[in-house]
Amino acid sequence: MLGHIKLARMIAASAVSLLFAAPLLAADTLVFTAIPDEDETRLQERFQKVADYLADELEVEVRFIPVTSYAASVTAFRNNQVQLAWFGGFTGVQARQLVPGSRAIAQGAEDAEYKSYFIANRATGITPHTGDTAPEALRDLTFTFGSQSSTSGRLLPEYFLREHFGEAPDEVFQRVGYSGNHSRTVSLVQSGAYQAGVVSYKAWENEVESGNVDPEQVQVIWETPSYPDYQWTVRGDVEERFGEGFTERLREALLAMDDPELLDSFPRSGFIPAENADYEQIVTIARELDLLD
Template identity: 55%
Template sequence: MIRSILAAALGAAALVAAPLAAQAQSAKPTLSFTAIPDEDATKLVERFGKVAKYLEAKLGVPVTYVPVKSYPASVTAFKNGQVQLAWFGGLTSVQARLAVPGSQSIVQGAEDTAFVSYIIANAATGLEPAATFPKAAKGKSFTFGAKTSTSGRLMPEFYIRKETGEAPEKFFSRVGFSGDHTKTVELVASGAYEVGAVNYTSFDDMVAAGKVDPKVVKILWKTPSFPDYNFTIRGDVDKTFGPGFIDKVKAALLAIDDPEILKAFPRSKFVPATNADYAPIEETAKELQLLD
């Protein structure tokens, strides 16, 4: 009888404790984060869903990934406080930090310290790889990625202007914007555009996955290196989540060693980043009048 009473009491206590624990967790503020939509949405949701679960376990607060439909939308969400953390490209991180004083670029991929873009072409153009900028591409149709993409527009345009002495609209017969790196490769592969600019990790990943034939889409040239993707966090999160929270987020991101998470980016590891790392991006964006 006593055992039965004790078992019942323990069971009742557990039933009470579970909701209380859930309430305690839900009472904590939620860390929301987003990312520039540089690839197809399905891939992004899979990638950042894993990141959200990882961060939630490490930080002890609810974490949710908030998808956005465009590069400008990611900056707006950060600016308005809809998200506190974002995986930005170099240019969008600069735009976001300028809009929210005190914000910091805290972590980048090891590959992002010396990122490059490829100038690619459909094999039917007859254009061949070269060590210097492919000036034989003059008069061809050309597509960038998103308008505010660092590796899909900003730096490729900078080097097109530098190497040709002309604006892309003058050098090429027609210039478009695909919206993301995956679409750029697909448009060049289909012949809708003859030449394009794409970040090297996206292209290499598509080749490795068998989603593009390097015999159909050739790499003509790669740009000099530049800093690119990074996690940027709002400067006011310590007020919401407690002192030292920025450092906790940074430590958690730097500690990512799950091969599946790293492969999804794809990055070999994450390393520290600072706002100063992206000064070249800010200077180039000002030169091309891409900052307000």
């Protein structure tokens, strides 16, 4: 009987030790996420390789966790569930506003001058349009944005639409929707569920390359002016956790990423330095649209 009691106490003590050990292990793990701009399975494949790369470069455990929405990525960052995130322009601005001291440290070489593609179902009869203003033929169509927090799938496209039409999207279009991500926008417009929509140009290229676009059903009708977009943002308190100089080491690891397989997963040709000031245009536009305090 005494033997059973001693064994039970030993098991309980071990369980308590493990319970307290878990946070200590977690404290040594750099956790990051990314806005869910396309299919979750594809995101997991993309970013697990990035996690492995960063772990080797930084000599710390690195883990990627997916999130279900753009807003969830910002919440995870604010709550310190993740210390690093691959954000869009607007979600990065939101996150840095909520966590003082956070920094944009790197962006894709293409992100300094990003753009959106307006797309339309071929049945609309709209032909591709050039110039700095949205095509008038969009008026009175059904139209879908991506996520409500997407820079390339909502924020900048809405800004350009308001600039051209002088009205809110609800007044321009017959019906307005929010698909949730770029992949879904392409699918909805291609199927005719919405007559037109707007997507990140990189997401469009990725969908075309993956064979998910039927050019007989959907086409690009307008390319927006450029703006700053995606970036890596890190919390300002990571050095308390991983040591002095960690932020710069992290930035250097991202800038040094040159494996074509890793870069193709974004897809980007490489990474360049970024800082918070690069996104002041996004701050200004978000405030104009009452999407940011």
